[in-house]
Amino acid sequence: MPRKPFVPTPEEIVADVVANNRLSGYEVPEDIKEILxxxxxxxxxxxxxxxxxxxxxxxxxxxxxxxxxxxxxxPSTPEGEAIRARWxxxxxxxxxxxxxxxxxxxxxxx
Numbered sequence: 001m002p003r004k005p006f007v008p009t010p011e012e013i014v015a016d017v018v019a020n021n022r023l024s025g026y027e028v029p030e031d032i033k034e035i036l037x038x039x040x041x042x043x044x045x046x047x048x049x050x051x052x053x054x055x056x057x058x059x060x061x062x063x064x065x066x067x068x069x070x071x072x073x074x075p076s077t078p079e080g081e082a083i084r085a086r087w088x089x090x091x092x093x094x095x096x097x098x099x100x101x102x103x104x105x106x107x108x109x110x
Contacts, residue, residue: 010037010040010041011037011040013036013040014033014036014037014040017036018033035049035052035053054090055088055089055090077104077108079104080101080104083097083100083101083104084097
């Protein structure tokens with residue numbers, strides 16, 4: 001009699017990932033578990049999930065950069081907000097955002 005293949009549920013897949021990470025000394029945050037579950041259910045692809053995480057990471061990084069020099073002293077302007085929005089959306093690189101901010105600072109200080 002042929003063996004029936006074992007097909008784990010999405011929840012079992014995520015549980016295995018979490019268990020393996022714990023064995024390696026890492027904890028998996030709840031928000032990441034939810035993303036893993038979406039991938040396991042086929043609701044999103046791994047590539048899309050990574051892209052969403054990167055966008056979120058850019059947003060968090062940009063919020064941190066805003067609190068540091070040299071951006072802390074940049075007044076909020078429509079142009080500056082447009083630069084931020086383009087960077088958060090991934091339309092421009094960090095280097096391009098910095099250059100655009102530098103240009104805006106130059107305009108303001110002239």
